[in-house]
Amino acid sequence: MRRHVVSAGLICLLGTVWFILWTAFRPGPVAIGYVFMPLSMAVGGLAAHSLRRRMTPAPAGRRFWLLLEICCYLFAAGFGVLLADAVRTAPELPAMPPLGAGLIGAGVLVAMWGVAQVPVGVSSWYERGKQWLDRTIAFLGCSTVLWHFGISPMFWAPDPWTPSALVVLLLACLFAAGAITKVSYIAGGPVDRRAMRLVASTGLMAAGVALLAVLGGYHGILPGQAVCMPVCGLLIALGARRQLAADGAPARTGGGSVWLPYLAVLAVDVPVADVLIRPWHWAPGVWEGRVVVLAAVVVTALVALRQFVVHRENARLLREKQESEALLRHEATHDPLTGLANxxxxxxxxxxxxxxxxxxxxxxxxxxxxxxxxxxxxxxxxxxxxxxxxxxxxxxxxxxxxxxxxxxxxxxxxxxxxxxxxxxxxxxxxxxxxxxxxxxxxxxxxxxxxxxxxxxxxxxxxxxxxxxxxxxxxxxxxxxxxxxxMERPASAHARLGGDLRRALDAGEFRIVYQPIVSLGDGEIVGVEALVRWEHPERGLVSPADFIPAAERTGLIVPLGRWVLRETCRQAAAWIAEFGPDVLDKAAPNVSVRQLHDPDFVADVAAALADSGLPANRLVLELTESAVLRGQHVSQVLHELHDMGVRLALDDFGTGESSLSLLRAFPAAIVKLDKSFVDGIELDEPDTPAADARQAVARAVAQLADALGLDTVAEGIESQEQADRLLRLGYHVGQGYHLGRPMPPGQLTELLAARRVKAAA
Missing domain, CATH: 3.30.70.270 (Reverse transcriptase/Diguanylate cyclase domain)
Structure with a gap:
C-alpha cells in the first residue's frame, strides 16, 4: 500500500508544482494540467484493487472497495477523455465533453451506491428511522450550502457552464453531502471509520473545484484540475492503506454524531442570510432565493420533528429509569426467590x-x-x-x-x-x-x-x-x-463454633486409637481413629458436644481432612516399624458433610499417596444416615471402592433400610451396633428376650457371611460378651473390655510388646 500512497502523493505534488510554474512562466501546453487527475484516480483504483486481494473476506467491505475501484477507473477514463479534448483545443481550455461527463457521472453514482451500501450498525427500525431523520437534516443543510455557493453561481453566471459540467459538479456535491452525513453515523463494521472518512473527503474536492470556478471563473478551472482533483486519488489510496491496517483488528464502535443536525441548521442559516442581504436572488426569473428559503423551512420542520422524537424518547427513558429504580429498590428490600421482605x-x-x-x-x-x-x-x-x-x-x-x-x-x-x-x-x-x-x-x-x-x-x-x-x-x-x-445455651453453642475454628488453627485436636481385636486370640488387627479436643480452659471436650457444632458450621470438612491424613500417616508409620502384618485396617469416621465435599475423593487419594498407606488398609466408617443421602454420595462411595478403599457400615441394625443398603452400598465391613451387644451375656437361655437378641446378632453375622462381608461387634465390655459373640459367628470386635481408646504412643508400646512376645 505504501507505493500506491507515495505514487498518488507524487502526482499531487507534481500537479501543484506544474501549476505554480505555469502561472509564473507558462511552460508547455495547458493540456498538461489535465494529466494529473486521470493518473491519480488510476493509482487510487490500483490501491483499492490491491486491498481487495489482501483483506480478509467480509462481503460488505469487499463490495464497498470493489465499487470504489470501479469508480476510480470510471473517473480516470472520464478525465482521460477530457485530457484528449484539452490536447485538441489547446491552447484554449476545453469544455466538458458529453462522453467524459457521462463516465465521470457514472463514477459518482457508483461511489454513491458504494457509500450507501456500507452498514451503519443499526438494527432496529426505530433507531434506523431516527438516524435517517438526522442524516436527512444534515444532508439538506450541507446540500443547501453547496448549492448556494457552488452550483447556483455557475448556473446563473453570465456565461453559464455547459450542462454536462453542471451535472458532474452537482453529482459530486451530492456525493460530498451524502458521504459526509453517512460517515458521521457509521458505528463500526466491515469498513474502517477512518478509511471511510478519507473516502468521504473526496467529495470536498468537488466542492473546492466549484468554489474555484465561482471565484476564479475561467481562470479557476485549471487549478481545480491540476491541484484539487488529483487529491481524490491520494485520499482513496490513504483510505485503502488505513483499511488494510485495521483489517482483522476489533472493530471500533461509537455513536453517531448527535451534533451534526444542529450544525446543519446553522449552516443553512448562512445561505438564508445571504439571499436576504443580496436582492439579486429575488430578481424576476431567478428562483435561487426561493430554493434556499424552502430548504431552510424544510430543515427547520425536520428539526422540530426531531425534537419531538427526542422528547418522546426522553420521556420513555425517564419512565424506564423510574421503573428500573423502583425495581432496584424492591430487589434491595425483598427476597428474589419468595418475594418476601429481606x-x-x-x-x-x-x-x-x-x-x-x-x-x-x-x-x-x-x-x-x-x-x-x-x-x-x-x-x-x-x-x-x-x-x-x-x-x-x-x-x-x-x-x-x-x-x-x-x-x-x-x-x-x-x-x-x-x-x-x-x-x-x-x-x-x-x-x-x-x-x-x-x-x-x-x-x-x-x-x-x-x-x-x-x-x-x-x-x-x-x-x-x-x-x-x-x-x-x-x-x-x-x-x-x-x-x-434462654439465650445462654444458644450463645454457648455459637461460641463453641468460634472456638472450633481457633482450635483447628491452634492444633488443639488429638487422635486416639481404639484397638479392633480378634475375638479368638486377642490379637490387635486394626484401630478405629477417634478425635478428641483438648481445650486450654475447658479441658477435654466431649465429641458429643463439638462434633454437632462442627457439622453445623461446616468445620467438620477441614477437621475430617486432618483426621484422615493423620490416621493414614500414623498407620503407615506403624506398618513401616512393625511390618505389614501389624494392622489390617485403620478406620477413621467420615461425616456426611465430608461426602458432599467435591474434593473428598481427591483428599483421600492425596492422603494415601502422601503417607504411602496401601488403599486396602484404609477403612472409612460411615453411618446409615450418611449413606442414604442421594445420588452424589452414592457416586462418591463407588469411586472410593474402585480405589481399593474399604467401606464399613457403622451402627448396623439401627436404621430402617439396613438390608436394602447392603445391595446398593459397596460395603466391605458390617459393624454390629452396641445396642445388640449390651446385655447379650445376661439373658437366660431359652427366654424370648435372649432368643430375639441372639437371633438378630446371629442373623447379621449369617447375612454378612452370605454376602462376603466382614463383621465387627461393637461395644464389648466383658469376656462373657466376647465369648457369646464368638459362638454366634463374630471373629472381630472392639470395646472397652478389649481395649480403650489410647494415644498413638501407648498403642505403639502395645505393638512393640506384641512383637517381643511373638519373637519369644
Whole structure:
C-alpha cells in the first residue's frame, strides 16, 4: 500500500508544482494540467484493487472497495477523455465533453451506491428511522450550502457552464453531502471509520473545484484540475492503506454524531442570510432565493420533528429509569426467590413497630430442609421455600410483615392484637398437609419473643433466635416462647463454633486409637481413629458436644481432612516399624458433610499417596444416615471402592433400610451396633428376650457371611460378651473390655510388646 500512497502523493505534488510554474512562466501546453487527475484516480483504483486481494473476506467491505475501484477507473477514463479534448483545443481550455461527463457521472453514482451500501450498525427500525431523520437534516443543510455557493453561481453566471459540467459538479456535491452525513453515523463494521472518512473527503474536492470556478471563473478551472482533483486519488489510496491496517483488528464502535443536525441548521442559516442581504436572488426569473428559503423551512420542520422524537424518547427513558429504580429498590428490600421482605426491610419494619408499642416476632425454619436439598435437589428445595412463604403469608394475616432472613429461616412481625402462638398454630395446621409441587410433608420449629416499646431490634431478634434454638433442642416440630436466660445455651453453642475454628488453627485436636481385636486370640488387627479436643480452659471436650457444632458450621470438612491424613500417616508409620502384618485396617469416621465435599475423593487419594498407606488398609466408617443421602454420595462411595478403599457400615441394625443398603452400598465391613451387644451375656437361655437378641446378632453375622462381608461387634465390655459373640459367628470386635481408646504412643508400646512376645 505504501507505493500506491507515495505514487498518488507524487502526482499531487507534481500537479501543484506544474501549476505554480505555469502561472509564473507558462511552460508547455495547458493540456498538461489535465494529466494529473486521470493518473491519480488510476493509482487510487490500483490501491483499492490491491486491498481487495489482501483483506480478509467480509462481503460488505469487499463490495464497498470493489465499487470504489470501479469508480476510480470510471473517473480516470472520464478525465482521460477530457485530457484528449484539452490536447485538441489547446491552447484554449476545453469544455466538458458529453462522453467524459457521462463516465465521470457514472463514477459518482457508483461511489454513491458504494457509500450507501456500507452498514451503519443499526438494527432496529426505530433507531434506523431516527438516524435517517438526522442524516436527512444534515444532508439538506450541507446540500443547501453547496448549492448556494457552488452550483447556483455557475448556473446563473453570465456565461453559464455547459450542462454536462453542471451535472458532474452537482453529482459530486451530492456525493460530498451524502458521504459526509453517512460517515458521521457509521458505528463500526466491515469498513474502517477512518478509511471511510478519507473516502468521504473526496467529495470536498468537488466542492473546492466549484468554489474555484465561482471565484476564479475561467481562470479557476485549471487549478481545480491540476491541484484539487488529483487529491481524490491520494485520499482513496490513504483510505485503502488505513483499511488494510485495521483489517482483522476489533472493530471500533461509537455513536453517531448527535451534533451534526444542529450544525446543519446553522449552516443553512448562512445561505438564508445571504439571499436576504443580496436582492439579486429575488430578481424576476431567478428562483435561487426561493430554493434556499424552502430548504431552510424544510430543515427547520425536520428539526422540530426531531425534537419531538427526542422528547418522546426522553420521556420513555425517564419512565424506564423510574421503573428500573423502583425495581432496584424492591430487589434491595425483598427476597428474589419468595418475594418476601429481606432482613433489612424486616428490621426497618420492626424498628418502626417498636417506636409505637410492643412488638411480637416469630422466627421459624424448616426441620430437615437440608435433607430435601440433598435428596431431591435444589429446585425442589426452592419450591418448598416458596410454598412455605405462601403458608406464612396466609397464616400471619393482614398487617403482618413476613420476611425471609436467610436460607430456610423466616420471620413474622405479628400484627398488633394477635397472639404469636395463634399464628404458630395456624402455620402448624397449614403444614399438616403436604405442600409445594412435590407434595412434601414438612415440619417447622419456631421461636417467639415479645418486646416492650423502644427495645433494640437486635435484642428482639436475639431473643426470638434463642427461643428457636430451644425449640430445636426440645425435639423440633414445635414452638417456644422466649424466657429470661434462654439465650445462654444458644450463645454457648455459637461460641463453641468460634472456638472450633481457633482450635483447628491452634492444633488443639488429638487422635486416639481404639484397638479392633480378634475375638479368638486377642490379637490387635486394626484401630478405629477417634478425635478428641483438648481445650486450654475447658479441658477435654466431649465429641458429643463439638462434633454437632462442627457439622453445623461446616468445620467438620477441614477437621475430617486432618483426621484422615493423620490416621493414614500414623498407620503407615506403624506398618513401616512393625511390618505389614501389624494392622489390617485403620478406620477413621467420615461425616456426611465430608461426602458432599467435591474434593473428598481427591483428599483421600492425596492422603494415601502422601503417607504411602496401601488403599486396602484404609477403612472409612460411615453411618446409615450418611449413606442414604442421594445420588452424589452414592457416586462418591463407588469411586472410593474402585480405589481399593474399604467401606464399613457403622451402627448396623439401627436404621430402617439396613438390608436394602447392603445391595446398593459397596460395603466391605458390617459393624454390629452396641445396642445388640449390651446385655447379650445376661439373658437366660431359652427366654424370648435372649432368643430375639441372639437371633438378630446371629442373623447379621449369617447375612454378612452370605454376602462376603466382614463383621465387627461393637461395644464389648466383658469376656462373657466376647465369648457369646464368638459362638454366634463374630471373629472381630472392639470395646472397652478389649481395649480403650489410647494415644498413638501407648498403642505403639502395645505393638512393640506384641512383637517381643511373638519373637519369644
Amino acid at each position: 432482613r433489612a426491610l424486616f428490621r426497618y419494619a420492626l424498628d418502626r413497630a417498636l417506636e409505637t408499642g410492643p412488638a411480637t416476632v416469630l422466627l421459624a425454619d424448616l426441620d430437615e430442609f437440608k435433607t430435601v436439598n440433598d435428596s431431591l435437589g435444589h429446585d425442589a428445595g426452592d419450591g418448598l421455600l416458596m410454598a412455605f412463604a405462601r403458608v406464612l403469608r396466609d397464616a400471619a394475616g393482614d398487617g403482618a410483615e413476613v420476611a425471609r432472613l436467610a436460607g430456610d429461616e423466616f420471620a413474622v412481625l405479628v400484627p398488633p392484637g394477635v397472639m404469636g402462638e395463634e399464628v404458630a398454630r395456624r402455620i402448624a395446621d397449614a403444614t399438616a398437609a403436604p405442600i409445594s409441587e412435590q407434595r412434601l410433608l414438612v415440619k417447622f420449629s419456631a421461636g417467639l419473643a415479645t418486646a416492650p416499646p423502644n427495645t433494640s431490634v437486635s435484642d428482639v431478634l436475639r431473643q426470638a433466635d434463642a427461643a428457636l434454638y430451644a425449640a430445636k433442642e426440645r425435639g423440633r416440630a414445635n414452638w417456644v416462647r422466649y424466657a429470661w436466660g
